[in-house]
Amino acid sequence: MRLPRRQLLYLAAGAAALPAVSRFAKAQSYPTRPVRIVVGFTAGGSTDIGARLIGQWLQDRLGQPFLIENRPGAGTNIATESVVRAPPDGYTLLMVGPSSAVNATLYDKLSFVFLRDIAPVASLIRQPQIMLANPSLAARTVPELIAYAKANPGKITMASAGIGSTGHLVGEFFKLTAGINLVHVPYRGAGPALTDLLGGQVLMSFAGLSGSIEYIRTGKLRALAVTTATRSEALPDVPTVGESVPGFEAGDWLGIGAPRNTPAEIIDRLNKEIAVALADRKIKTRFADLGGTATALTPSGFGKLVADETEKWAKVIRAANIKPE
Numbered sequence: 001m002r003l004p005r006r007q008l009l010y011l012a013a014g015a016a017a018l019p020a021v022s023r024f025a026k027a028q029s030y031p032t033r034p035v036r037i038v039v040g041f042t043a044g045g046s047t048d049i050g051a052r053l054i055g056q057w058l059q060d061r062l063g064q065p066f067l068i069e070n071r072p073g074a075g076t077n078i079a080t081e082s083v084v085r086a087p088p089d090g091y092t093l094l095m096v097g098p099s100s101a102v103n104a105t106l107y108d109k110l111s112f113v114f115l116r117d118i119a120p121v122a123s124l125i126r127q128p129q130i131m132l133a134n135p136s137l138a139a140r141t142v143p144e145l146i147a148y149a150k151a152n153p154g155k156i157t158m159a160s161a162g163i164g165s166t167g168h169l170v171g172e173f174f175k176l177t178a179g180i181n182l183v184h185v186p187y188r189g190a191g192p193a194l195t196d197l198l199g200g201q202v203l204m205s206f207a208g209l210s211g212s213i214e215y216i217r218t219g220k221l222r223a224l225a226v227t228t229a230t231r232s233e234a235l236p237d238v239p240t241v242g243e244s245v246p247g248f249e250a251g252d253w254l255g256i257g258a259p260r261n262t263p264a265e266i267i268d269r270l271n272k273e274i275a276v277a278l279a280d281r282k283i284k285t286r287f288a289d290l291g292g293t294a295t296a297l298t299p300s301g302f303g304k305l306v307a308d309e310t311e312k313w314a315k316v317i318r319a320a321n322i323k324p325e
Contacts, residue, residue: 030090030266034065037256038083039095040076043068045190046210046290050124050254051095053286057277058270075099075164075324077110084112088259090266094118096257098166101309105317106164106324115310118257120303121267122274127252127292128226129170129206131241135222137203142225142244145204149180158182159193159202163325167193167206169313170227170250172320174206174241177248186325197221208252209234209291227251234291252292253309255302267299 037055041047048070055066071079076099086092096118104114112118131142137156139145149156160168163186175182185202187193190211197205198220206227213234215221225241226232229249241248256274258267277283278294287294297305316322 028269030269031062031064033091034067035091035093036067036069037093037095038069038071038079040072040079040099041070042072043070046127046208046252047095047097047254049290050287053283054124054256054274054277057280057283058273061273061276075103075106077103077107080114080118081111083257083259084117086259088119088261088263090258090262090270092259093121093270094257096120096255096306098169098252098309098313099164100257101306102164102166102169102313102317104310105314106322115303115307117260119260119262119267120299120306121256121258122271122299123253123255123295123297123302123305124274124278125252125254125287125290125292126228126295127254127290128209128228128232129167129251130209130212130216130226130235130238131174131204131224132197132207132212132216133204133222133224134197134200134202135219136200137222139224140222142239142241145224146178146180146244149178149182153181154183156182156204157185157202159185159187159197159205161190161193161207162186162188163322165190166208166252168322169316170206172322173250173316174227174245174248176316176319177245210289213291232291233288233293250312253295253305254292255297255306271299 037051039048039051051068055068059066071082080094083092083094100114139148158171160171171182190207193205196202212221216223223235223238225239227241228251229242231240275296278296284294
């Protein structure tokens with residue numbers, strides 16, 4: 001039996017729509033089993049805390065466990081590789097941060113290309129780094145620090161949590177833009193670096209706000225500036241580096257990625273749920289306690305942030321000739 005042309009067109013259109021309807025239905029039912037969020041650091045740090053905050057929110061909203069899996073090592077590359085190799089089904093996610101952008105240039109022989117192999121899902125938070133000084137340093141402002149460094153080249157030691165860490169890269173960026181020489185002293189982690197800064201074994205550091213704010217408030221450390229484009233709500237009287245060094249802007253950020261080819265419908269659903277979380281007063285307060293600002297971006301907006309950061313830190317790594325440990 002021959003069908004009328006119009007009926008054939010309707011049937012063809014309906015058949016073509018079936019995959020899209022199926023994908024939509026799958027996204028609406030997602031998740032149907034536990035989801036892993038892989039963190040490239042040990043438990044207890046700001047990245048791990050951020051993962052647990054958003055994981056608990058998603059678990060409560062979507063009705064399935066969101067399990068945090070800590071896989072530290074190789075500057076987060078071990079965690080990233082495990083997610084790159086995971087099925088692109090929305091059940092394995094990755095906490096993404098500055099190291100993801102830095103490692104693209106810092107390491108020569110990675111088995112993945114981050115911008116190609118990890119799909120952006122959502123941003124979570126933006127955080128400033130703080131330019132910290134031991135009170136013994138003869139500089140109370142950024143201009144005074146620059147003047148002292150130029151008059152005493154090689155005399156100011158700058159601690160970091162290790163080669164390629166955010167604090168190290170921000171410090172190298174500051175050296176390049178300010179035209180000064182600071183002696184980098186890498187440590188194995190933020191804790192030991194902070195301990196020696198407090199003890200005066202080193203004179204300054206760029207570090208995260210959450211781990212240092214109490215030392216600033218009690219006068220044990222001096223905050224010379226924040227590294228973001230605007231001042232921090234937690235330290236409104238502390239200027240930005242950019243107020244003294246035009247064009248300087250840097251900081252920490254966190255977000256979530258997934259293996260490439262993860263269905264767009266699942267990524268969009270996660271992005272929308274996370275955007276709701278970031279608008280929630282309690283979540284915003286918890287992220288503020290970490291020293292940052294909840295920042296919602298679309299998947300494409302977050303992807304642009306990661307790409308821009310990758311390009312920015314590539315220039316710094318090459319100019320400063322930074323090599324991994």
